[in-house]
Amino acid sequence: MDKDRTYRIFIYVTLVWSLMVVAMGAYTRLTEAGLGCPDWPGCYGLLTVPQTEIQITKAEKAFPGAPVEIEKAWNEMIHRYIAGGLGLMIAAIACMSWQVKGRPRIVPAALLGVVVFQAVLGMWTVTMNLMPIVVMGHLMGGFCTVTLLGVLARRQYLERQRQKKSEGIHHRRLKLSPIDGKTKALAVGAFFAVVLQIVLGGWTSANYAATVCTQLPICEVDWVEKYDTSAFNLVVPEHDTYQYGVLNFDQRVTIHATHRIGAIIVSGLVLLLAAAVYRLLGARQSYLLVGLLSVQIILGVTNVVALLPLPVAVAHNLGGLALLLAVVNINMQLFYWTGSLSVLAKRRDARGLSHG
Structure with missing residues (x-):
């Protein structure tokens, strides 16, 4: 080897x-x-x-x-x-x-x-x-x-x-469709949206806010009236321990509701990216994005309905990571791989002309 x-x-x-x-x-x-x-x-x-x-x-x-x-x-x-x-x-x-x-x-x-x-x-x-x-x-x-x-x-x-x-x-055919700036901007936007959503998920978990809302689509309580931006203060008052959380109910509702709103926004961006990917890189990449997003939504809904069952909660963490890796992979292909393919295609065409 x-x-x-x-x-x-x-x-x-x-x-x-x-x-x-x-x-x-x-x-x-x-x-x-x-x-x-x-x-x-x-x-x-x-x-x-x-x-x-x-x-x-x-x-x-x-x-x-x-x-x-x-x-x-x-x-x-x-x-x-x-x-x-x-x-x-x-x-x-x-x-x-x-x-x-x-x-x-x-x-x-x-x-x-x-x-x-x-x-x-x-x-x-x-x-x-x-x-x-x-x-x-x-x-x-x-x-x-x-x-x-x-x-x-x-x-x-x-x-x-x-x-x-x-x-x-090469072992398989690859599309060489032109890539415009809007598609690249969409890919970058989806990446940052997924990252921010993961941060929100981490903040939800760290503050024990995952089960504070038990109904769909956002929360069963009046979360708009209870919305408290202090829930996102990164520096909190000193406590002997932060286990089981130190924020009040309204602050936890704020965190949870924001995480759900973020999920809606991320879903929209990822679906738009999947549509663009279908045209540029083929159906496999598009279906993978849609599949990972669908699984993640199902896991998130199950966490809410079933009150955070341990296997589902762990899978939800890994699902977010898998979605992030998929979006990173799309960005790499759009900014690196397709560029290499275009150069190679031009060289191939040049060789064909010279032989002709």
Whole structure:
């Protein structure tokens, strides 16, 4: 196996591993295990969870305000273990990117910086007792890590396809429709809208506002009258703990209602993008966008109707991430891949004329 293929496969494996980290992070947060271990990076001063009676007794004496809950502690520590593994894998990618000339270096360097900051946010999540801005930042850091890995993996794939095409062979036909500025602007707008919606989702979760509205389409209470912009103050008054939330009912309703309105706006933009993609890049990309959006809407509605069942809530996190990756992929194709195809098409036509 050549070095380039090894590098490419390792990036793909790391991308899958990062999805596991995000899924486990969502599971940890939704099972209220974010403070399952009151210290960091260990658990009650140990490298693993206290299990024997002697260990539990010592742990509860050392942390009198944090009784040992073994299941929650294991949820937290497993998340830390696999997150630590991801950090080592990203460090390896960064090293490998400098070993061979021509490999991308900016994205691996950015990944390394993000994962280091993620470790800091993970520590702050515990030491600051689930402060909302830290919890939301930790969530966004995870999504950013996966997205950068997705960009790196997609770039490796596109480079490989371009190499095949430069050799005059390609495994499938691709459309070469002209792309106007409006389509690119729509793709960029959809990207930022999805990112903002994910931020709103993180803020909803960090402030325990996910179940405050239990009816559709927006909320069963008069959310317009109760709308309170102070719900979006990133700096909140200091509390001993932020677990289970510190905002009042009106503020939580405001957050939840805004998240639902954001979902409506994102849905419209993604559907418009899907229509444009159908014309430019083919039906497969368009159907994928519509499919991911549909699944995400179904998961969101199920969360409301069924009061946030754990598997559905975790899937909703991953659904938002999948939609983000799909929109990023569309942007990469519109700004990078199609440009390469156009250049290659011109070269092909030029060769045809010269032979003629």
